[in-house]
Amino acid sequence: MSHVFPRHCHAQMPTAVGGDGCYLIDSSGKRYFDASGGAAVSCLGHSNDRVRQAIKDQVDRLAFAHTGFFTSEPAEALADLLIANAPEGIERVYFVSGGSEAVEAAIKLARQYFLEIGQPERRHLVARRQSYHGNTLGALAAGGNAWRRRQFDPLLISVSHIAPCYEYAERAEGESLLDYGQRAANELEAEILRLGPETVMAFIAEPVVGATLGAVPAVEGYFARIREICDKYGVLLILDEVMCGMGRTGHLFACMGEGVRPDIVTIAKGLGAGYQPIGAMLCSGTIYDAIAGGSGFFQHGHTYIGHPVATAAGLAVIREMLEHDLPARVRALASPMERQLHKVLGQHPNVGDIRGRGLFWGVELVADRESKAPFDPALGLAGKIKKAAMARGLICYPMPGTRDGRNGDHVLLAPPFVMAEDD
Numbered sequence: 001m002s003h004v005f006p007r008h009c010h011a012q013m014p015t016a017v018g019g020d021g022c023y024l025i026d027s028s029g030k031r032y033f034d035a036s037g038g039a040a041v042s043c044l045g046h047s048n049d050r051v052r053q054a055i056k057d058q059v060d061r062l063a064f065a066h067t068g069f070f071t072s073e074p075a076e077a078l079a080d081l082l083i084a085n086a087p088e089g090i091e092r093v094y095f096v097s098g099g100s101e102a103v104e105a106a107i108k109l110a111r112q113y114f115l116e117i118g119q120p121e122r123r124h125l126v127a128r129r130q131s132y133h134g135n136t137l138g139a140l141a142a143g144g145n146a147w148r149r150r151q152f153d154p155l156l157i158s159v160s161h162i163a164p165c166y167e168y169a170e171r172a173e174g175e176s177l178l179d180y181g182q183r184a185a186n187e188l189e190a191e192i193l194r195l196g197p198e199t200v201m202a203f204i205a206e207p208v209v210g211a212t213l214g215a216v217p218a219v220e221g222y223f224a225r226i227r228e229i230c231d232k233y234g235v236l237l238i239l240d241e242v243m244c245g246m247g248r249t250g251h252l253f254a255c256m257g258e259g260v261r262p263d264i265v266t267i268a269k270g271l272g273a274g275y276q277p278i279g280a281m282l283c284s285g286t287i288y289d290a291i292a293g294g295s296g297f298f299q300h301g302h303t304y305i306g307h308p309v310a311t312a313a314g315l316a317v318i319r320e321m322l323e324h325d326l327p328a329r330v331r332a333l334a335s336p337m338e339r340q341l342h343k344v345l346g347q348h349p350n351v352g353d354i355r356g357r358g359l360f361w362g363v364e365l366v367a368d369r370e371s372k373a374p375f376d377p378a379l380g381l382a383g384k385i386k387k388a389a390m391a392r393g394l395i396c397y398p399m400p401g402t403r404d405g406r407n408g409d410h411v412l413l414a415p416p417f418v419m420a421e422d423d
């Protein structure tokens with residue numbers, strides 16, 4: 001009997017023992033093509049020499065030095081590299097160990113920023129329905145996924161949720177894409193006015209929605225209007241790029257491809273590419289200066305922030321990505337991927353929509369194409385697809401709908417950037 005406490009207590013999982021390029025290998029020797037990088041993590045595949053060597057070298061030199069006492073060379077170098085390639089105005093990097101921690105740090109920084117500049121009444125966070133920002137209590141409260149939140153609702157801070165920008169399900173008949181995008185974005189303004197503009201601190205959204213909707217980009221004009229509304233009311237814009245960032249959509253930061261400038265941006269998954277647990281929260285110079293020139297202390301922190309081995313791995317990942325211009329490769333592979341998905345799945349009676357960016361694609365499954373009605377959640381379709389795919393040696397990332405009847409099951413594909421076109 002295993003003593004591991006697994007997520008699914010009754011699932012029989014194979015034991016992973018090896019990684020080879022785009023493949024994972026289990027203890028029976030079976031190979032699985034990793035078409036989702038786990039959950040959009042393994043962007044460099046599973047055996048990148050440079051990243052493995054960087055980790056070994058760093059462990060040999062220095063494994064750990066607490067950031068309450070020291071900074072470290074890899075953390076400094078990685079921060080410099082990220083900022084040199086970051087969206088306009090983003091000037092500081094706060095390293096953490098994963099996506100949820102990055103979102104927690106972002107929420108707390110937004111709150112502390114307004115305290116530092118003498119606006120203590122700003123405390124409300126606005127997010128979107130059908131979103132996921134992590135599983136710790138603050139990040140879970142920001143997320144709008146009813147199914148994930150349900151058991152913990154009494155423990156969660158109050159967060160407002162507006163509609164996501166989800167054209168396939170929410171655009172009205174005859175409504176232009178542009179009009180739809182403006183209507184969806186204007187929900188933010190209505191919510192800010194309802195709460196009282198002087199009480200709202202931040203709006204958080206994923207530039208391309210990953211886990212809850214399945215690689216759904218916003219329509220043109222949506223984020224420009226969101227930025228305008230945030231600026232009008234002095235509300236910070238937090239972009240959560242934990243899943244869609246770090247080259248996944250064909251740009252190091254997804255917001256650069258979507259044409260929107262954040263005040264705070266969170267990254268994780270692709271930053272460590274699975275080689276080390278690492279995430280980061282990046283913020284504007286304006287926010288950093290308010291803290292530095294105010295209390296001089298960000299009231300937040302974890303033991304493993306800025307871990308030397310994790311940041312050494314992140315540094316090697318980003319160097320690899322930039323030196324080989326992998327975001328350009330991702331952009332080049334986007335069309336063949338889209339074409340092939342449409343060719344193989346486009347006519348299937350239960351495929352409602354195929355959408356994505358770069359190497360980040362979602363296939364939405366519906367019981368009925370005409371009405372777009374989702375399958376009954378009781379069918380457990382996502383779990384069955386995962387099992388059937390694994391039996392055939394394929395790792396993809398099927399997710400159930402959010403169970404509020406608004407969206408159905410989908411399958412997320414997020415293959416390594418190093419895959420061949422034939423893959």
Ligand code: PLP
Pocket residue numbers: 039098099100101103132133134135206210211240241242243244268269
């Ligand atoms: N934010 C987004 C957009 C995510 O997709 C995820 C994880 O899937 C998280 C935050 C949480 O990241 P982690 O699982 O590393 O805590």
